[in-house]
Amino acid sequence: MNPDRILATGNDAIGYGAIAAGCRFFCGYPITPQNEIPAFFAAELPKVGGIFVQTESEISSINMLLGAVCTGMRAITSTSSPGYSLMQEGMSCIHAMQLPAVVVNVQRGGPGSGSIATAQTDYLFVTKSAGHGGMKSLVLAPNSVQECHDLIQLAFYLADKYRILVVFLPDAITGQSAEMLEKRTLEFPPLPPKNWALRGSAAKKGSRLIVDSFMPFNYSSYFPMIRKKIEQIEKEEVRFEERLTEDAEVLVISWGSSSRTALEAVTEAREEGIKAGLFRPITLFPFPKEAMRAAAAKVKKVLVVEDNQGQMLYDVEWALGCSVPISFLGIEKRDQPSGMGLLYPGPILEELRRLSQ
Amino acid sequence: MSAKKIKHGNPALFNAFMLPHFCPGCHYGIIVRCLAEALEETGVADRTIMVTGIGCAMVSAHYIKGVEGMVALHGRAPAVATGIKRALGPDSVIITMQGDGDLSAIGMGEIVAAAARFEKISVLFLNNANFGTTGGQMAPTSLLGQVTPTSPEGKSPEHGGFPIHMAEMMAGFKGVAYSFRGSVHTHKNYNRTRKAMITALEKQQAGHGLSFVEILSACPPGHHVKPMAGLELVEKKLMAEFPLGEFKNAERPA
Numbered sequence: 001m002n003p004d005r006i007l008a009t010g011n012d013a014i015g016y017g018a019i020a021a022g023c024r025f026f027c028g029y030p031i032t033p034q035n036e037i038p039a040f041f042a043a044e045l046p047k048v049g050g051i052f053v054q055t056e057s058e059i060s061s062i063n064m065l066l067g068a069v070c071t072g073m074r075a076i077t078s079t080s081s082p083g084y085s086l087m088q089e090g091m092s093c094i095h096a097m098q099l100p101a102v103v104v105n106v107q108r109g110g111p112g113s114g115s116i117a118t119a120q121t122d123y124l125f126v127t128k129s130a131g132h133g134g135m136k137s138l139v140l141a142p143n144s145v146q147e148c149h150d151l152i153q154l155a156f157y158l159a160d161k162y163r164i165l166v167v168f169l170p171d172a173i174t175g176q177s178a179e180m181l182e183k184r185t186l187e188f189p190p191l192p193p194k195n196w197a198l199r200g201s202a203a204k205k206g207s208r209l210i211v212d213s214f215m216p217f218n219y220s221s222y223f224p225m226i227r228k229k230i231e232q233i234e235k236e237e238v239r240f241e242e243r244l245t246e247d248a249e250v251l252v253i254s255w256g257s258s259s260r261t262a263l264e265a266v267t268e269a270r271e272e273g274i275k276a277g278l279f280r281p282i283t284l285f286p287f288p289k290e291a292m293r294a295a296a297a298k299v300k301k302v303l304v305v306e307d308n309q310g311q312m313l314y315d316v317e318w319a320l321g322c323s324v325p326i327s328f329l330g331i332e333k334r335d336q337p338s339g340m341g342l343l344y345p346g347p348i349l350e351e352l353r354r355l356s357q
Numbered sequence: 358m359s360a361k362k363i364k365h366g367n368p369a370l371f372n373a374f375m376l377p378h379f380c381p382g383c384h385y386g387i388i389v390r391c392l393a394e395a396l397e398e399t400g401v402a403d404r405t406i407m408v409t410g411i412g413c414a415m416v417s418a419h420y421i422k423g424v425e426g427m428v429a430l431h432g433r434a435p436a437v438a439t440g441i442k443r444a445l446g447p448d449s450v451i452i453t454m455q456g457d458g459d460l461s462a463i464g465m466g467e468i469v470a471a472a473a474r475f476e477k478i479s480v481l482f483l484n485n486a487n488f489g490t491t492g493g494q495m496a497p498t499s500l501l502g503q504v505t506p507t508s509p510e511g512k513s514p515e516h517g518g519f520p521i522h523m524a525e526m527m528a529g530f531k532g533v534a535y536s537f538r539g540s541v542h543t544h545k546n547y548n549r550t551r552k553a554m555i556t557a558l559e560k561q562q563a564g565h566g567l568s569f570v571e572i573l574s575a576c577p578p579g580h581h582v583k584p585m586a587g588l589e590l591v592e593k594k595l596m597a598e599f600p601l602g603e604f605k606n607a608e609r610p611a
Contacts, residue, residue: 025440025443025444027440051443051444053439053440053443053474055436055470056466056467056469056470057466059433059436059466059467060433060436060466060467060470061436063429063430063433063436063437063440063467064436064437064439064440065440066429066437066440067408067427067429067436067437067438067439067440067441067442067444068440068441068443068444069440070427070437070440070441071440071441071444071445073444075440075444089430090430090433093430198406198425198426198427198441199425199445199449200403200404200405200406200425200445200449200450201402201403201404201423201424201425202403202404203404206403206423208423208424208425208426209425209426210418210419210425210426210427210428211426211427211428212415212426212427212428213428213430214415214428
């Protein structure tokens, strides 16, 4: 039996992946459905000489994370939707200071306290701006336990490479489902030394740094620098997955856990002779616009499936324009009216049958 | 860096090339100088990281040679300081410097939680009884009767409550090793405050807990007085509400 092949939840897989990536600092505040993540780090980080702090609020979490990452240490915090709202100012500050940080948002449903069950209702909020100031975080959306483990390692690498905030965006289904996980330490290209880190001037032979997000004097250098960084990210870091798209006539576009549901519907549709395919953005920012256009070039219809009222839909419409008819299936097609309802393959298959006629 | 006594002129660590940004009669510049002396006497500046809050104390780290700095968001300095201290370990020296709006209004949660968590950081709390940077609005530390843009009839208990006494409150936490309130409006008090800052840094390095130094400060524009009248403001009004003294001096709790 391979000890590195275990049954794990997505939330635990995030923990294993983060430690494999060299993350040695976690701070966070309890909130469902991500509670397995702080519990994991509280148990595991001390074993590798790492630091775990339970904070008094998500506002404190994001600022403590900012403090830890400005020393050059790989650090992470995790939360769920309402807590993610509280982190906005701190996230904006991390962007202003151009610090590498990783924030996990295991989404729960709806506005306000909402429901503690799954949903994908944070897409627009997470992808369009990190708090005030219009800064964009790099956003990764895993759809399996293995991806939680692998992509979180990529998240740390990308954060360091671009000195940017990376948001990791699973939902309650991906975070709390258990699947087989193969634990492995992924290799990435070497990174430049963190000369910008605060460690005391003795560590820098007397020179010193003062980090500040107040920038009335450097707009003219800051904004072009950010634009170049974003352009490079949009060029080099786009990630997506295509399934059965070669001959597809109806293209389903979906992300995160609902892409698993959509894939099931697509597979069943194929058995009925309907030529359906699936396109899944893995990076929600940068959005895989060009690849999506290519995948949709030959299809007759597009169906966007996500567990909300149509949020990625805006990006799909922006990417594809009027080139193909786009329809949508979302949270209103769940099996139950309560927050505990789920999106099942059935309604998606029905929609695919309708669209293929 | 060697420890030595300073008698006249600028302290060696005071960055005199930094243009002063404080208003005439403000005591913040004196407090920063006082800290420069304390850092020189303790010899820890080159492993010190100063986390300043939003407000007039924001750029204080620039005035002190050798220290690194981080400007935290409004109220969050103790949370940022916790991240830095825990990441760098016990050899680092972390000083936070926050005004009364920053620490006792928006940042009350962070300072209380840092004290409860037994963080080994030194907190300098600059209390001038108003929000100086934004135009002298009422703060939780503002005195009863104080006229400000947001208490035009004078602060009353029904309108804005009673002044918060932070140094006394911090002394009540097990995680706090040292709590002191001083001023810099006379030579004697300046020297006491300097010694308190040194004690605070020693408590941090010995791992005894959080050390808290509140310093009363004049804000002549905020209190609508002439620059020189700031000294009297501290002596007659602020000290009447906020008594000076040492409220706690303890070892690591058992």
